[in-house]
Amino acid sequence: MKKWQDILGINARNSHYLSYNTWRGRQIADSKLKTKEVLSHYSLSCPELLAIFKDRDDIHRFTWENLPDNFVLKPSGGYGGEGILVIRKKSRWAGEWELMDGEIVDIADLRFHAQEILAGRFSLHNTPDIAFIEERIKIIKVFRKYTHQGTPDIRVIVFNKVPVMAMLRLPTLESGGKANLHQGAIGVGIDLATGVTTYGVRHNELVKYVPGTRRKLNGLRIPYWDEILLAAVRAQERIPFLGFLGIDFVISKNRGPLILELNARPGLSIQICNRAGLNKRLERVERLEVRSAEHGVKITKALFGASFADKVSTLGSPRVIGAYERVQILDSKGRKISVLAKIDTGADRSSLDRKLADELGLLREDNIIFTRKYKSAIGKHQKRPVISLTFYLAGKKIETVADVVDRSSLRTKMLIGARDIKDFVINPSR
Numbered sequence: 001m002k003k004w005q006d007i008l009g010i011n012a013r014n015s016h017y018l019s020y021n022t023w024r025g026r027q028i029a030d031s032k033l034k035t036k037e038v039l040s041h042y043s044l045s046c047p048e049l050l051a052i053f054k055d056r057d058d059i060h061r062f063t064w065e066n067l068p069d070n071f072v073l074k075p076s077g078g079y080g081g082e083g084i085l086v087i088r089k090k091s092r093w094a095g096e097w098e099l100m101d102g103e104i105v106d107i108a109d110l111r112f113h114a115q116e117i118l119a120g121r122f123s124l125h126n127t128p129d130i131a132f133i134e135e136r137i138k139i140i141k142v143f144r145k146y147t148h149q150g151t152p153d154i155r156v157i158v159f160n161k162v163p164v165m166a167m168l169r170l171p172t173l174e175s176g177g178k179a180n181l182h183q184g185a186i187g188v189g190i191d192l193a194t195g196v197t198t199y200g201v202r203h204n205e206l207v208k209y210v211p212g213t214r215r216k217l218n219g220l221r222i223p224y225w226d227e228i229l230l231a232a233v234r235a236q237e238r239i240p241f242l243g244f245l246g247i248d249f250v251i252s253k254n255r256g257p258l259i260l261e262l263n264a265r266p267g268l269s270i271q272i273c274n275r276a277g278l279n280k281r282l283e284r285v286e287r288l289e290v291r292s293a294e295h296g297v298k299i300t301k302a303l304f305g306a307s308f309a310d311k312v313s314t315l316g317s318p319r320v321i322g323a324y325e326r327v328q329i330l331d332s333k334g335r336k337i338s339v340l341a342k343i344d345t346g347a348d349r350s351s352l353d354r355k356l357a358d359e360l361g362l363l364r365e366d367n368i369i370f371t372r373k374y375k376s377a378i379g380k381h382q383k384r385p386v387i388s389l390t391f392y393l394a395g396k397k398i399e400t401v402a403d404v405v406d407r408s409s410l411r412t413k414m415l416i417g418a419r420d421i422k423d424f425v426i427n428p429s430r
Contacts, residue, residue: 006277008268013244017159017282020243021264028239029264030124033076033132039259042238044231046259047072047250053131059114064107065095067133073110075117076130081180083122085113086136086150100149100177137250137258142223146170146210150177154190154222154249154257156232157266157278161290163229163300164281166190167270168197168222172211181269186210188217189274193305195225201273228257229300233293235259244282288370298369298388302401319394321421323428327414328392332361336392341414343426350400350417352389353407362387362404369401394424 008017021029028034039046050071053059073085087097087105096106116122117131136151143152150171157165167187171177174184181187186207189198200207200217209215222228232247239245239262246266249257271278284303290296323343328336329352337360357363368385389402393416400420407413 004277006280007271008278008282010268012279013265013268017244018265020159021245022241025239025241026264029242029245029262031076031130032074032078032261033130035259035262036134038239039235042234044235044238044259045255045257047137048135049132050135051133053114053118055118056115059111059118059131064110067097068135070097070136070138071133072136073113073117073131073133075122076132077123077127078117078129079122079124080182081178083113083117084178085110086177088136088149137252140223140251140253142220143170143251145213145215146217146220148173148175148177148211150175150179151250153179153260154228154251155263155266155270156228156247156249157270158232158236158245158247158296159282160243160285160288161233161236161293161296162285162288162303163192163232163297164285164304165270165274165276165278166192167273168220170210170217172202181267186217187269187273188220189270189276190222191305192229193301195222195228196220197222199273199275201269204269204272206272223251224257226297229297230293231257231259233296235262237293291366295366295369298401302369302386302388319396319423320425320427321394323426324412325393325416327416329360329414330390332364332367339414340412341393341416342410342412343421344415345418345421345426347415347417348419349386349403350389350420351403351405351407351415352387353410353413354404355408356413357387357404362389393421396423 028038036046036049051062069090071087075083086100088100089098091098091104096104098104114131117129120126120128123129139147139151147170152168152170155167155169156163167189169179169181170186170188171179172184172186176183179185186200186202188200191198197218197220208217210217228249235247236242236245242264246263248260250260252258281304288299321343325341325343327339327341329339331337367388369388371383371385374382374384385404386401387404390399398420
């Protein structure tokens with residue numbers, strides 16, 4: 001991590017950021033069944049609910065023989081991943097199933113486990129609970145070589161309708177096939193801009209490889225990444241009582257991203273596997289006015305794209321460009337407009353002339369990501385829009401953000417900064 005002061009500690013989380021979560025919001029997040037009810041009401045996808053057990057009579061009246069080959073038996077108010085029974089497949093004999101570790105359970109075992117859930121064995125304060133059964137989401141192909149038996153999940157932390165950090169959680173032999181870091185699962189940071197995995201951590205120690213292999217944990221591209229970010233923000237939009245929220249996703253082969261559960265007190269080890277602190281990120285978005293889910297995702301990609309993603313290897317030789325290059329900018333109608341641009345490795349972000357941006361329709365409200373303040377050369381404080389920009393450089397499509405400035409007195413109407421030319425080799429003599 002770059003700076004220790006960027007790290008969010010548990011005291012700061014509890015005293016400040018958890019204050020954005022009301023009692024009503026926590027009641028929803030702390031109950032997996034209430035979460036399902038709210039998500040379903042707003043057409044946000046989650047695993048299918050198969051059965052609910054509120055008392056012993058429900059358990060004994062239920063026809064367990066009709067359950068599918070695989071499913072999950074859970075406590076509604078379970079804490080720390082405890083009490084979750086994952087059924088992998090039916091066993092050889094009727095009324096028997098096989099767990100993820102190969103252990104065989106029968107109807108009597110399932111009934112007993114459901115009764116323990118009702119008694120509150122797995123709840124936070126040992127208070128009576130509700131048991132339920134939901135569909136088991138199987139491991140999709142892209143994750144099969146990275147996980148041990150269980151289905152990985154993806155945690156996204158959202159604050160003020162902006163995703164601020166994410167990680168992939170991979171079940172291991174030690175975790176018993178569960179995606180629970182406290183039980184030995186691996187957490188892998190995810191670059192928010194691209195959905196590419198970055199750094200792995202297990203028991204708060206950095207790891208590079210899947211246990212027992214030489215398969216690297218970094219460089220894995222998460223499927224449906226944009227859809228996951230959008231769904232995360234939309235979930236917070238629908239539950240405004242949870243301003244600081246962890247949202248867990250699983251990916252279904254047939255249905256795409258599904259919201260598994262909400263967490264009103266997301267853990268902080270996500271900072272280790274991202275090698276970044278939450279504190280600074282939360283401060284940057286706390287007072288932003290976020291207009292929509294799409295706007296929130298744009299802010300995320302503009303502010304929190306990790307430099308690691310630029311290190312992911314690309315096919316072919318790097319393109320060679322000169323100090324000045326003609327680029328094609330996409331205007332608001334998707335047309336390509338040819339513009340001469342200056343290549344400047346001394347500038348971090350690209351910039352576009354204000355008049356040109358206006359002519360191209362790029363200063364419309366839904367294309368302005370945010371407005372930032374800066375001090376001019378004469379010491380005057382001014383506001384500068386930061387917009388979403390797509391252009392083609394040497395045949396490569398680049399989707400980025402750019403400052404809007406007055407370049408009327410300069411040779412070129414566009415400047416391309418260092419963050420947008422990392423895949424290029426610059427030859428000033430061209």
